[in-house]
Amino acid sequence: MFTKTFLLAVAAATLFVASASAICPGYNFGITQTGTNTNPDYGVWQVFDDSCNVVDQVIAQNPCTVGVFDCSPSPITFTGLHLGGLYYACRPDVNSSSCNGHAIQVCCRNDGH
Numbered sequence: 001m002f003t004k005t006f007l008l009a010v011a012a013a014t015l016f017v018a019s020a021s022a023i024c025p026g027y028n029f030g031i032t033q034t035g036t037n038t039n040p041d042y043g044v045w046q047v048f049d050d051s052c053n054v055v056d057q058v059i060a061q062n063p064c065t066v067g068v069f070d071c072s073p074s075p076i077t078f079t080g081l082h083l084g085g086l087y088y089a090c091r092p093d094v095n096s097s098s099c100n101g102h103a104i105q106v107c108c109r110n111d112g113h
Contacts, residue, residue, distance in 0.1 A: 022050045023097045024107030028088055029055065031069070031078050032102040045069070047081065047108075052099035056083055081108040 024030045030048045037044055037059050045063045047056040056068065063078075064071035070080030070090075081088040088108035096104040 023048060023052060023099055023104050024050065024093055024109075025095050027093065027107035027109040029081060029083070029108045030096060030099065030104035030106070031081065031090065031108065032099065032105050034100070034102050046099075046102075047083065048099045048104070078106045078108075086110055 028049070030050075032046060032048070034044050034046050036042065042059050042061055043063065045058045045060075046054050047068075049055050058066055058068050060066050063069050064076065068082055069078045070082075071077065072079050077092065078090045081090055087110070089111045090106040090108040092105070093107040096107050098104060
């Protein structure tokens with residue numbers, strides 16, 4: 001009985017830790033603006049995986065014109081991510097977290113494209 005209870009507790013704790021560490025549960029990536037470059041006319045946007053590793057970075061005046069992100073009309077938000085030859089649909093998610101002190105603005109997942 002003790003072993004079964006202990007294993008269930010370990011399994012539950014593992015699931016909790018895994019879900020707590022996900023920056024965008026159910027998504028592949030999260031995007032956030034992390035600040036400005038040394039030139040204040042340029043912003044820095046980073047794409048993070050669920051472990052808060054930077055997998056892509058865009059430094060631009062307008063991140064919507066460099067071919068990495070698809071954007072909506074005003075108010076502008078990222079609606080798509082082109083990464084590694086794949087397309088990821090992006091949207092805000094109330095369950096998103098943060099990476100390195102920066103709140104995730106949108107979460108992106110490959111919806112089969």
